[in-house]
């Protein structure tokens with residue numbers, strides 16, 4: 001804990017101090033960008049509102065100081081103040097000098113914005129350009145077009161003939177088809193939020209045997225969907241499609257404990273249980289596996 005004495009109530013601070021406190025609070029809102037610590041950001045936004053209210057009551061205009069701060073930070077501080085005052089009607093995302101909100105800048109053209117929490121980090125116009133690129137099989141800047149035999153590297157709509165697009169800056173290759181981009185465009189124009197992926201967690205942190213692994217999958221995934229897995233691997237493949245959600249995220253907690261058990265359990269010939277289960281996961285691209 002810092003031993004800084006608590007700040008004096010706003011009404012008791014002199015205007016110059018308040019002006020600097022306003023700058024500090026605005027910088028904090030700008031850095032947090034309303035994403036890392038929304039709770040702290042909300043407190044600072046409330047502080048900005050209270051300080052501004054007090055300065056207005058004293059007819060003290062912060063414009064010159066905030067213009068100076070904008071030049072120092074390269075952020076549009078007057079816009080940020082305005083958004084803080086409009087909060088919660090507006091979310092104060094900090095803007096670059098060209099007026100684009102940094103957090104929402106399109107990764108492809110870099111001159112427009114995408115909506116908050118998009119499926120693809122690009123503006124509507126770039127979504128259309130990517131669809132055109134896929135359909136005409138003509139790559140555009142920042143996008144790689146490809147086909148793949150790897151089911152784990154393509155969307156659930158695709159097969160090995162489908163033309164896919166991926167951002168060229170991504171470290172892992174994952175391609176989406178024209179349908180994926182078209183659906184995102186439709187979702188944006190309908191104003192509906194992105195469906196969040198349902199998560200199932202399999203707690204494998206204390207497993208000691210294949211029997212324990214079977215129980216863990218039963219508890220975390222299969223029993224809630226109305227089934228009971230006896231350890232047969234063909235059945236496991238089927239059970240992966242039992243949850244009512246077409247696509248879901250499967251979090252395998254403590255996978256490092258499972259790994260030695262499965263790789264030491266022979267299945268058929270030289271194949272181990274680990275090989276087979278890994279293969280089953282690969283054949284179910286609708287299940288996003290998170291090894292944790």
Ligand SMILES: [Zn+2]
Nearest residue numbers: 106109123126
């Ligand atoms: Zn764009």
Ligand SMILES: [Zn+2]
Nearest residue numbers: 155157177180
């Ligand atoms: Zn697709």
